[in-house]
Amino acid sequence: MGEFTVHNVRFYDFEPKSIQCMSYEDESNRLALSRADGSVEIWNCKYRPFMQQVIHGDEDSSVEALVWCNGRLFSAGLHGFLLEYDLASCGVKFRTAVTGGPTWCLALSPDKQKLAAGTEDGYVCLFNVDEHRILYDKSLAKQEGRILSIGWHCSGNYIVTGSVNCVRLWSLKDGRVTRCSMGQTRGREIIVWCVAILDDMTIVSGDSRGKTCFWNSMLGTMTQYVQTHKADVLSLTICPDQKSLYVAGVDPTIVQVKLVQTGSKSGRKECWMRSLPRSIHTHDVRAMALTASGKLYSGGVDTVLALSYYPPKTVIKYRALPHPGSISIAGEAESILLRYKDHLDFWRLGHSQGNVKKPLGSFLPISQDRVKLLELQCKEDEVAEWCAVSSSGKWIAYIVQGNPRLFQFNLPKDGRGLSVQRIKNLSENIKQCRQVLWIAEGRLASVALDGTIQVISVTESEVEVEMELRLEPGHSVNKMKANQEGSILVVVDNQEVVTAFNLCKDTNSKLPRYNAPVTALGIHPITSDVVVVYADMMVKEYSLKTQQYTPFCRQFLSECPAELTKRNSVVHDVSFDARHKNLVLLHDDSAIIVLNKEKSVSEQSVNNKPAKMKRTNSPMDRCNGKIERGKNTLGFVIVRRPNQILHFSHVKNDSVVSVELDDLQLLDKLPPTLKVKKYGGV
16 A cells, blocks of 8 residues: 655644525535635535535625525525525626615525515515526515514415514415514513424424424414424424424524324324434534435534434534635645635645654654745735645745735745745736636646636746636536646536546547546546546546546446445545555545555455554644555555544655644634533533
């Protein structure tokens, strides 16, 4: 398998943001969720959930509600506008003002022709969803108090809203409003955080008392309530069979409430009862989304996206990862560029003493500690969206509001100090972009908002467009990778088409289509073979010279290891080592997977004993360690790491860098949880 010296980077102060709201679309198997920093993440859930796209935002652009409609994504927030996103360019496509100021909730009509928005001033605004944009229709009668939650009946004739101390039912035909009062509140407000309406016109609400209430919508009276939680109920979702629902909130337990039959045979009646609880999260659960197959997605203040369903009893947690373009490695300079919200940090990695013979898995003594070489501050009210550094560390690029900014950085040499110079002479032909990649020294690949790929030549005096690469109409770039020489650029678009561009010959070739989305790709530094990893954990290697799959790929496809297919998280990146041309390094959230193409995958069926995996414990950010090799004869080795892996790649020679996050670091940044007195406790 080979031996590597690992740079354990633990000084990246990554701070995940809490999940605010989410929406799931069954037709496309996509989950949209928003975070506290105003960003919107698009997760592909067709096989294994993974973050496929990110729409950047800032703390001023809050997202309080998300709705899918025929593949289009809409949102509303405290800015008072209804937004439609362009998923191709990862930006805002249309912006429509909402009557009543800040908007707290959104609901889609059953026929998917109208949107209803609830506002701060008590208005319910209706919008027509046109083929190309959204048009304002009308506003219902103004009511007292803000509208915090909203739901639409399956017939399309009724809308139910939740406010302070009451629930209202709106009849769209005759304009009548039925008010369901909470009764005696004893001088304190009861906030209805979530509301829904069943097909039989039963209204369900969750409020700040921790109660899940059921209402007769025709009479405006409460028929039953269930004390499901000890604190506010913030989210509610109805099951497709209309006979059960899930509620959660400040008390992070997810409770299922079922409709059951009680009483004797003669006087049998139906009532709602508290059923199976799910203790998944540690903090407030602010959003839930239920799929047609009964899988429940949930998230909140603890920043974790959880997937749970029963039967069988299954809970899978997907921890928050930095957005793409947050970590960039300068391999030749052995340095790392880290992106934060308002600045960039450029660090030189530490070094260990040479010629030190120690057993595998031990910590090497540090001869030179890490050094912070540079800190680039953004201007006020600006957010860095993407960053990239060249292999030598000389060129740095980052994106602010679609505009690329380029810098030349010179390391200290011959007694001279370091210097940073911004390159301002950018050509007018350079378009606004959303991601960049250094494909060689002084050569930058930029993905424009219109979907084109610009290859840009960068010098100290000027920046010019060298060539433009175009995909098929309607396709936009999701991922891209280049080889070390910068002659081959491989991109994955939003239609899961993998295209390899030969920049020297100005030609391109497409890899065979596959039915699973792409999660990671890489180009071998020696053979220039393209390795693509899919969401179903299938690994394919394609030769650009022969225009066909390699023999290793064909063997791997025929006998895919079961240990890989059983993993819950997808592979995030692919890297290689030029010294060992048969090794492929993969990584997911918690482990490093080493594929050895020399060893036959079929040997797995001969060796019935599982591979022995050794865990390497690493201290905080000052130590290097070595990856341990499991004693087995399989074609792959899984090396589990004790912490969450944010980034992993080869640097140079026998060194790799692993950017990791300790779970305790995250817990220290989270707010305190709900204090519940336990029996026998203090």
